[in-house]
Structures are given as C-alpha cells and as structure tokens.
Amino acid sequence: MLSAATVMAPAAATQKSSLEVLLETIKKRDEQPKDAPPALPARPTCRGRLPTTRRPSLPAGFKLENDMATVVAMETVPVDKKPDVEKEISGLETKEDKPVKGHIFGTKRKFHNSEVLEESPYVESFHERKGTTVCKDPPSVSSASAKMNGKPACTDVMDYVRQKKLRVWCSSPNAKWELGQIKSISGGDAEILLADGKVLTISPEMLLPANPDVLDGVDDLIQMSYLNEPSVLYNLQLRYSRDLIYTKAGPVLIAVNPLKEVPLYGKTSIMQYKKKTKDDPHVYAVADLAFNEMLRDCINQSIIISGESGAGKTETAKIAMQYLAALGGASGMESEVLQTNVILEALGNAKTSRNDNSSRFGKLIEIYFSETGKMCGAKIQTFLLEKSRVVQRAQGERSYHIFYQLCSGAPPFLKKKLFLKSANDYNYLKQSNCLRIDGVNDSNKFTALVDALDTIQISKEDQMKLFSMLAAVLWMGNISFSVIDTENHVEVVSNEGLATAAKLLGCTSNQLVTAMSTRKIRAGNDSIIKKLTLPQAIDARDALAKSIYAHLFDWVVEQINHSLGTGRQCTWRSISILDIYGFECFNKNGFEQFCINYANERLQQHFNRHLFKLQQEEYLEDGIDWAPVEFVDNTDCLSLFEKKPLGLLSLLDEESTFPKATDLSFANKLKQQLSGNSCFKGEQEGTFKICHYAGEVTYDTSGFLEKNRDPLHSDSIQLLSSCKCELPKHFASVMVADSQNKSSQSWHSVVDTQKQSVVTKFKLSLVAAKKSLVSDDMATRTARSDFTPAHAQYNSEDTLSTGTHTPEVIESRHHNHHPEAKVSAGNSDRRVNAVNHLEKEFEDRRQVFEDDAGFLVAVKSGQVGSNMNPDEELRKLKDRFATWKKDYKSRLKETKVNLQKVGTHDEKSRKRWWGKKSSK
Numbered sequence: 026m027l028s029a030a031t032v033m034a035p036a037a038a039t040q041k042s043s044l045e046v047l048l049e050t051i052k053k054r055d056e057q058p059k060d061a062p063p064a065l066p067a068r069p070t071c072r073g074r075l076p077t078t079r080r081p082s083l084p085a086g087f088k089l090e091n092d093m094a095t096v097v098a099m100e101t102v103p104v105d106k107k108p109d110v111e112k113e114i115s116g117l118e119t120k121e122d123k124p125v126k127g128h129i130f131g132t133k134r135k136f137h138n139s140e141v142l143e144e145s146p147y148v149e150s151f152h153e154r155k156g157t158t159v160c161k162d163p164p165s166v167s168s169a170s171a172k173m174n175g176k177p178a179c180t181d182v183m184d185y186v187r188q189k190k191l192r193v194w195c196s197s198p199n200a201k202w203e204l205g206q207i208k209s210i211s212g213g214d215a216e217i218l219l220a221d222g223k224v225l226t227i228s229p230e231m232l233l234p235a236n237p238d239v240l241d242g243v244d245d246l247i248q249m250s251y252l253n254e255p256s257v258l259y260n261l262q263l264r265y266s267r268d269l270i271y272t273k274a275g276p277v278l279i280a281v282n283p284l285k286e287v288p289l290y291g292k293t294s295i296m297q298y299k300k301k302t303k304d305d306p307h308v309y310a311v312a313d314l315a316f317n318e319m320l321r322d323c324i325n326q327s328i329i330i331s332g333e334s335g336a337g338k339t340e341t342a343k344i345a346m347q348y349l350a351a352l353g354g355a356s357g358m359e360s361e362v363l364q365t366n367v368i369l370e371a372l373g374n375a376k377t378s379r380n381d382n383s384s385r386f387g388k389l390i391e392i393y394f395s396e397t398g399k400m401c402g403a404k405i406q407t408f409l410l411e412k413s414r415v416v417q418r419a420q421g422e423r424s425y426h427i428f429y430q431l432c433s434g435a436p437p438f439l440k441k442k443l444f445l446k447s448a449n450d451y452n453y454l455k456q457s458n459c460l461r462i463d464g465v466n467d468s469n470k471f472t473a474l475v476d477a478l479d480t481i482q483i484s485k486e487d488q489m490k491l492f493s494m495l496a497a498v499l500w501m502g503n504i505s506f507s508v509i510d511t512e513n514h515v516e517v518v519s520n521e522g523l524a525t526a527a528k529l530l531g532c533t534s535n536q537l538v539t540a541m542s543t544r545k546i547r548a549g550n551d552s553i554i555k556k557l558t559l560p561q562a563i564d565a566r567d568a569l570a571k572s573i574y575a576h577l578f579d580w581v582v583e584q585i586n587h588s589l590g591t592g593r594q595c596t597w598r599s600i601s602i603l604d605i606y607g608f609e610c611f612n613k614n615g616f617e618q619f620c621i622n623y624a625n626e627r628l629q630q631h632f633n634r635h636l637f638k639l640q641q642e643e644y645l646e647d648g649i650d651w652a653p654v655e656f657v658d659n660t661d662c663l664s665l666f667e668k669k670p671l672g673l674l675s676l677l678d679e680e681s682t683f684p685k686a687t688d689l690s691f692a693n694k695l696k697q698q699l700s701g702n703s704c705f706k707g708e709q710e711g712t713f714k715i716c717h718y719a720g721e722v723t724y725d726t727s728g729f730l731e732k733n734r735d736p737l738h739s740d741s742i743q744l745l746s747s748c749k750c751e752l753p754k755h756f757a758s759v760m761v762a763d764s765q766n767k768s769s770q771s772w773h774s775v776v777d778t779q780k781q782s783v784v785t786k787f788k789l790s791l792v793a794a795k796k797s798l799v800s801d802d803m804a805t806r807t808a809r810s811d812f813t814p815a816h817a818q819y820n821s822e823d824t825l826s827t828g829t830h831t832p833e834v835i836e837s838r839h840h841n842h843h844p845e846a847k848v849s850a851g852n853s854d855r856r857v858n859a860v861n862h863l864e865k866e867f868e869d870r871r872q873v874f875e876d877d878a879g880f881l882v883a884v885k886s887g888q889v890g891s892n893m894n895p896d897e898e899l900r901k902l903k904d905r906f907a908t909w910k911k912d913y914k915s916r917l918k919e920t921k922v923n924l925q926k927v928g929t930h931d932e933k934s935r936k937r938w939w940g941k942k943s944s945k
C-alpha cells in the first residue's frame with residue numbers, strides 16, 4: 026500500500042508570471058520558421074487510465090518498509106491573494122453515470138500531424154487506429170481502467186511507442202505494473218520482454234508508455250515525458266529507495282512516509298535551505314518559500330497538508346513548524362509554538378489500527394510573525410475531536426495518549442492526590458486490550474508533557490485542574506450499575522469509582538448517583554423523577570465522560586491560545602498550517618468516518634480549486650492557449666453532503682430532531698431521497714455507500730442519530746454546574762452558552778433538541794477554517810498567486826492517482842482521433858466549458874455567500890464564538906457580493922472575448938500551416 030501526503034507551495038520568486046509566459050509563447054510562435062508546424066507541446070497528454078481498484082497497483086517490486094509508505098500533500102498559498110470565489114469548470118461530462126466526474130483543464134493544446142509523429146512521441150497521431158484489438162483476457166484490475174468510452178485506451182502516443190518498440194508499462198494479471206520492452210505486436214497481442222527475461226503476451230491496450238531512463242528519479246514529476254500512474258509510482262519508488270522521500274509535482278510537494286529516521290532534517294539541513302545552498306524538494310523548501318513570500322509580498326500564507334490517515338501529515342506539519350521556528354527564532358516564542366504539538370498530541374492523538382499516533386481532531390495553526398520576520402505568537406483552531414474514543418473504540422486501539430501517560434508517569438504526590446492506579450485498572454482504558462505502544466515510553470512522554478505545559482506557561486494550578494478532570498473521567502468509567510427490577514431499571518453501585526469520581530469533580534456521590542440513574546422530566550410545573558434502564562444509565566455516564574473530555578480539550582486549547590496570544594501586538598503577518606485527520610475507510614465506518622471524510626471532501630475541493638480551477642481561470646483571463654487536463658472534481662460529492670434541504674447533513678439533522686426516528690429510519694430516508702444521486706448508493710441493513718473522491722466508503726448508520734444529537738441531559742449539566750471544582754462549572758456554563766436558547770442563561774433552558782447538531786457545528790467550524798485560509802477581500806483578487814506554465818502541463822489526474830485514492834475510470838471525450846474534429850471540438854468545448862464555468866460560478870459563489878452568512882448568523886446568535894461584529898460583517902458581506910457581481914459580469918464579457926481570440930488564432934495558425942503543406 027502506498028499512501029502519501031502532499032503540500033502545495035506558493036509560486037517561487039523566480040517563477041514567471043502567466044503574463045510573461047504568454048509573452049514568451051507569442052515570441053516563440055513568431056520566431057518559428059514559417060513552414061514549421063505550430064509549436065509542439067512539451068509533453069503529450071497522458072491517457073493512462075487509473076485502475077478500478079481503490080488502491081493503486083504498484084510497479085512490480087515496489088516494496089515499502091512495513092508494507093506502508095504514505096504520501097502527504099502540501100500546499101502553500103498566499104492567503105490574501107486568494108479570491109474566495111468558488112469557481113467551477115464545467116468539464117466534459119461522462120456519458121455513463123460515473124461516481125466520479127472528470128473535469129478538465131491544463132496542458133497546452135497539441136496539434137496533430139502524421140509527419141511529426143515519426144519524429145516525436147510528443148505528438149498524437151490523428152490516424153484512426155485500424156484493427157484495434159480488444160484484450161482477450163484483460164487483467165481484471167485494469168481492464169476497465171484501460172478503456173475509455175467503451176474503446177480501448179490505446180493512444181496515438183502509444184502508436185509511436187509501438188512503432189519504435191520503446192519501453193512500456195504493462196498492467197500484468199497480478200494487478201501490478203511491469204516494465205518491459207515491446208518485442209512484437211501482431212493482431213491483438215503484444216509480446217513484451219520483461220526485465221527478468223520473461224515474455225508477457227498481453228493486449229496492446231494494456232500498455233502505457235514508459236519514460237526514457239534518463240528521466241528516472243526526477244525530483245519534479247512535471248519533468249517526466251509521460252505522466253501516467255506507473256511512471257509516477259516508479260519515480261516515487263526510485264527516490265524512496267534512495268531515502269529521497271520528497272518529490273515535487275509542480276506547486277505540490279509529495280512526501281512519502283519513510284516510517285524510519287531519514288537523514289533529511291536538523292540544523293545543518295535547515296541552514297542549507299535557509300542559505301539556499303540546497304534546493305531539493307523538501308518541506309523546508311515549502312516553509313522557506315512561504316516565509317519569504319510573506320516577507321516579500323507582505324501577504325499571509327497557508328500550507329495545506331492532506332493525505333490519508335498515517336500519511337505523515339502531522340509529522341510534516343511539525344517539520345514545517347520547526348523550520349519556521351528556526352527562521353523566525355530568537356524571539357523566545359518559537360519554543361512555545363513548537364511545544365503546542367506535544368500538548369495537542371497528548372490530548373488529541375491516539376493509537377488506531379492505522380497509525381500509532383493518529384490525530385483524532387483537525388487543526389489549523391496560524392503562526393504570527395512580526396515585520397522583521399520574528400515569530401511572535403500563534404493561534405490554534407481545532408475541529409471536531411473524536412470524543413467517542415474516550416469511552417469506546419475498536420480492539421487493539423487506544424484512548425487518548427494522555428490517559429496512559431498520566432497513569433504511568435505521574436509522580437507519587439500526584440498519584441496520591443488523584444487516587445490514580447495503573448491504566449489496567451480503568452475500564453475505559455483496558456476495554457480495547459491495548460495499553461502500550463511498541464517503542465513508546467508513556468512515562469517519559471508524561472515528563473515531556475509537563476515540560477511543554479510549563480513552557481506554554483500553563484500554571485501548576487491549571488495543570489492540576491487538567492489532571493484532576495482526566496482522573497475523574499477515568500474513575501467515571503469504573504462506575505457500575507445493578508439492575509433492580511424486571512424493567513431493567515438500575516441503581517448505581519456504591520464503589521470506589523463513584524466515590525472517587527465525585528471527589529475529583531467536587532460533588533457528592535449522591536449527586537452523581539442521581540445524574541446517572543435518574544432523569545427529571547418536567548410535566549407542566551411539576552417534575553417527575555424517572556429511573557433509567559441499564560442502557561440509558563450507561564449512556565448517561567458515558568455522555569458525561571465524553572462531554573467532560575471534549576470540553577477539557579477545548580479548555581486546554583483556549584489556555585494555549587491565551588498564552589501564545591501575548592505577543593500579538595507585534596503581529597504583522599501569518600503563516601497558517603492546516604493539518605486535518607486523513608481520509609478513513611475501515612471495514613466498518615461510522616459517524617466519525619462520515620465526519621472525517623466530509624472534512625476531507627471539503628479540503629479536496631479547496632485543493633482542486635486552487636490547483637486547477639483558479640489556474641485555468643487565469644489562463645483564460647490572460648488569453649493563454651491551453652488544453653484540458655482531467656482531474657477528479659468532487660463538487661457532486663460535496664453537494665451530496667451539503668445540499669439543502671436534501672443533502673446528507675440536512676437529512677441527518679432533520680431525522681435527529683424526530684424523537685421516534687431510528688438509525689434505520691434515517692438510512693431508509695437517505696435511500697428514498699438520494700437514490701438518484703450518482704455519489705450515493707443505499708445498501709441493505711441500515712448502510713449506505715458514498716463515492717468519495719478517494720474511493721467508495723460504506724457507512725453503517727448505527728449510532729448516527731445519537732452521535733449527531735450528542736445529548737447531554739440537563740440533569741448532567743446541572744450536576745456539573747453544581748460542582749465545587751472550577752472546571753466542571755466552567756464546562757456547564759459553556760454548554761449553556763452553546764445552546765441556542767441563550768435568553769435565560771441557565772441550564773434549565775438547555776433542552777437537547779435545541780442544541781446545534783454535531784454535523785452542523787462541524788460544518789460551521791470548517792467554514793470558519795476556510796475563512797481563515799481564504800481572504801474574501803475581492804480587491805486582492807487580481808493579485809493572486811502565479812504559476813508557471815509548467816504547472817499547467819502536469820497532468821493532475823495522474824498526480825492525484827499517486828495517492829492511495831484511485832478514482833473510478835473517467836471517460837475522456839476530448840480524445841478524438843481525428844485532428845480536425847479534435848481541434849474544433851476541443852475549441853468549441855473549451856468555449857462552452859469556459860462560459861459554463863463562469864455561469865456556474867454564480868451558483869457556487871452564492872453557496873459561498875450562503876455559508877459565510879450562515880456562519881455570521883451563528884456568530885450573532887452566539888452559537889459560534891468569535892470576537893467579530895456579525896452585523897458589521899454581514900453588511901460587508903452584502904457589499905462584497907454586490908461588488909463581486911459587477912466584477913463577474915465584466916469577467917464574463919472579457920472571457921468571451923479572450924476565447925474568441927484564442928479560437929481565431931488556432932484556426933489561422935492551422936490554416937496557414939496546412940496551406941503551406943498542400944501547396945508544396
């Protein structure tokens with residue numbers, strides 16, 4: 026399995042602006058001999074299709090340590106420069122109903138000519154291939170992937186490769202890519218000589234062109250002649266085998282998780298990147314670029330890290346922070362900023378089946394710099410902690426690290442004070458049969474945690490409050506119940522767990538017993554006490570424990586922000602690093618995976634927008650001649666989640682408000698309402714499937730409604746508010762403030778159904794994060810980040826396939842074998858697409874405004890904490906929308922003119938060249 030993380034870098038100072046590129050293109054065109062064909066593109070569009078399996082097949086012999094390497098995607102973007110207009114390119118629709126739709130933009134347009142074909146593989150033949158064979162026994166994995174539009178994927182580039190008998194990649198029957206040399210092709214069979222001397226007979230359509238070996242191991246994928254899946258994977262493998270874990274893909278840095286120490290970091294290396302004596306692909310280089318662009322252009326930057334769980338995102342984020350700390354050091358703040366990682370990891374990371382240190386929350390850290398480039402503070406925003414882990418998780422996984430660290434590392438005086446025992450004595454910890462992580466010393470980690478808390482200047486008193494709450498949660502898990510009647514009603518067993526939890530919370534055992542075994546129901550002016558059944562009592566106990574932990578986590582983040590905010594007066598600009606939990610697909614996927622994968626869809630959309638859509642728009646605006654590149658557009662999937670009123674989130678919220686609704690009725694509702702959606706499949710027994718950008722995931726709806734409602738009964742909130750200890754009281758007041766009905770400001774008003782649902786809160790926090798990443802100041806729109814044309818030439822589809830997420834086959838209608846038809850169809854498609862794109866932009870933009878307005882309304886009603894003035898911001902938002910509309914109209918007009926020009930030029934150029942040829 027290969028998994029990876031990627032990072033997108035801002036345009037380097039040395040990169041050319043698109044305008045410069047345009048000028049160069051025109052100049053080159055003018056310099057051409059008059060009878061030469063129009064300029065050739067640097068590289069042909071790759072038509073290698075992706076295999077249908079979710080995981081990419083690796084080149085034969087691609088072995089990674091522990092059978093797992095991961096790639097992280099990183100992106101750094103000048104924040105202020107980014108327009109927040111959501112732009113959609115209306116791509117070439119697939120004819121069949123495909124779960125993932127391919128949209129296009131990208132490489133410079135190619136011209137087609139049989140003579141040139143003889144000379145260069147970089148040109149597609151326009152000859153319809155006669156007698157194309159269909160693979161007789163196509164390997165199951167790749168057969169679908171090797172076909173497009175029902176036709177074999179044999180390309181014109183492949184014609185050239187076959188003629189010249191060049192190196193090729195074959196999709197072998199064992200679903201691996203094998204490198205070989207064409208021996209012969211006759212009829213429907215190609216004979217390929219493999220590296221081990223064996224000869225493989227295969228259908229020609231199962232072949233993809235391989236790069237010449239001179240390109241082996243290039244440090245930027247855009248240098249490759251053929252950007253197809255095996256070539257990219259082979260290149261990454263080769264570099265990986267040399268411990269070169271970083272590779273560029275234009276503005277994106279791909280990081281393959283080494284899962285071992287690699288000699289790439291440390292002071293010496295930092296100095297080399299700082300002094301620019303080294304420029305190999307590296308996270309340091311990305312951070313360096315962000316830092317220097319921030320200083321040079323006075324613009325905030327962001328580094329976006331994505332990848333599946335275990336890809337190495339968190340490590341990558343830490344490495345970037347270390348570099349930034351080294352650049353902006355000597356202020357004293359850098360060590361504080363770095364130490365936040367230790368605290369957040371202790372509280373928010375846990376061992377999962379995929380990753381021993383998996384982040385179970387999303388994080389956006391904004392690092393502030395002074396005008397002289399000194400680090401002067403930071404602010405952390407977190408998203409949706411997986412709190413269910415505190416009380417339940419899969420076998421072999423652990424709860425949050427901090428519990429185990431506390432149990433094994435607390436000094437005797439603390440142990441005595443908190444009545445602490447070993448981890449094995451707590452039900453919440455021992456239930457999943459995993460108390461230790463190989464190679465990790467929890468006791469030492471506890472010492473490091475206390476050091477970090479000291480560095481961040483969290484007082485010893487506050488540290489004691491933190492540890493007391495953790496111990497209280499652990500002891501709560503030891504509270505047990507005994508059934509007292511035939512109706513399964515319970516009473517709390519008076520045991521050590523009950524007494525100790527009560528002591529640590531600052532309440533009496535009786536108060537705790539009442540909250541856990543009874544429920545007060547109001548009937549008019551009276552209230553009736555109802556005994557809870559065993560499952561209800563367990564739920565009440567666990568809900569309280571989860572709630573305390575989640576609020577404790579938020580409180581710690583608040584303390585960190587308070588401490589890191591002290592230097593904010595000298596703040597000038599910032600660099601934000603986004604690291605959210607990676608895409609997850611397990612055998613059983615529940616509400617947590619649903620939320621995590623939704624967040625990843627949003628991130629993917631951000632990535633697509635900045636890497637592909639905005640770039641295309643820039644070409645259009647500058648009148649640059651471009652030809653389409655496919656990429657997986659996840660707009661449909663995202664709208665499956667967010668559409669109102671019939672999106673997954675709305676339907677979940679709606680069903681959560683019905684007292685009699687069940688998880689099964691929710692599943693049935695989804696089936697009824699969404700069965701027409703190509704990204705959705707209703708399955709049996711309360712399950713449903715979503716076709717994510719990263720692959721299909723089946724979700725089990727068990728627990729969805731309860732987890733979305735996240736009920737904490739008012740009795741439990743009352744209990745917290747009556748505790749003597751400060752933190753439980755504080756948590757109760759936050760819960761009251763969180764509830765929609767703020768008017769009476771008391772726990773009585775906190776009726777569960779009035780609370781904002783978990784998914785709604787989550788969506789709002791993602792919108793807030795997007796607002797931090799993307800400036801919505803339209804005035805800065807024209808100054809957004811610039812890319813070199815080389816970026817446009819890289820085939821995004823293939824780059825995306827380097828991750829573990831292999832989308833379904835995407836039909837590519839623009840591959841037309843007839844040159845005239847192709848060029849003209851291409852042009853008309855481009856025009857139609859561009860105009861469609863702008864037209865659709867209006868809809869997207871409206872959605873953005875709606876999101877932003879929703880966010881501000883939530884701020885106004887107190888549901889989301891923010892120090893902004895919502896009325897003022899709403900007014901500004903309205904003004905901006907009006908300004909944008911005006912700007913939009915003129916861009917629409919301008920684009921049409923530009924497209925017209927491009928079309929006219931193509932036409933003239935082609936006629937001129939063909940005219941010369943025919944007159945000879």
Ligand SMILES: Nc1ncnc2c1ncn2[C@@H]1O[C@H](COP(=O)(O)OP(=O)(O)OP(=O)(O)O)[C@@H](O)[C@H]1O
Nearest residue numbers: 284285334335336337338339340380383384606607
């Ligand atoms: N550059 C690196 N050098 C050495 N080891 C690494 C590196 N990157 C990642 N690792 C190893 O891989 C493990 C998983 O990485 P990490 O926790 O960063 O993944 P992640 O993408 O953040 O996962 P999740 O989404 O589950 O939080 C790390 O604990 C570390 O052991």
